[in-house]
Amino acid sequence: MYPDCxxxxxxxxxxxxxxxxEELTARVSRLRLNSLSGEEVREFGQLYRRxxxxxxxxxxxxxxxxxxxxxxxxxxxxxxxxxxSESSGFGRVHFCSSVRFPAVFRKDVSLTRDGVYGFxxxxxxxxxxxxx
Numbered sequence: 001m002y003p004d005c006x007x008x009x010x011x012x013x014x015x016x017x018x019x020x021x022e023e024l025t026a027r028v029s030r031l032r033l034n035s036l037s038g039e040e041v042r043e044f045g046q047l048y049r050r051x052x053x054x055x056x057x058x059x060x061x062x063x064x065x066x067x068x069x070x071x072x073x074x075x076x077x078x079x080x081x082x083x084x085s086e087s088s089g090f091g092r093v094h095f096c097s098s099v100r101f102p103a104v105f106r107k108d109v110s111l112t113r114d115g116v117y118g119f120x121x122x123x124x125x126x127x128x129x130x131x132x
Contacts, residue, residue, distance in 0.1 A: 007062060014054055018071070021047040021078055028081040048078045 024044045027035060036044060055071040062068060 007064070010057075010062075011067070014050075017047055018051060018054075018074060021051055021074060025074070025078045025081050029077070033082065044078075044082075048075070048082065051075050051078065 021044070024036065024040065024047065028044070033041065033044075051071060052075050055068070055075050058068045058071050
């Protein structure tokens with residue numbers, strides 16, 4: 001366990017970063033991860049990893065359970081905000097069906113056309129009694 005002066009220094013040096021992580025986590029929880037700018041996303045990831053490391057240190061070295069509980073809550077909320085934003089259920093299905101599939105179809109329209117023609121040709125041959 002660290003002496004109180006070291007603990008005080010640890011808290012003072014990290015508190016601003018923990019508060020910033022709280023702010024970003026609150027925004028992401030309300031508005032999703034894509035509401036942040038590129039720089040804020042990088043900052044959010046760095047703060048999350050640093051706070052997770054601080055939690056590991058606090059669990060081993062700090063006797064104040066309130067600090068450990070606070071960091072555990074903060075890191076847990078940030079983790080949930082990150083991974084909840086990664087997959088959004090219906091929004092992902094909607095994106096694939098309305099954006100991704102049509103783009104692939106347009107890109108490979110000749111392959112799709114050839115596949116349909118081949119399917120109909122084999123069907124017509126089968127109907128005519130030609131062994132395929």
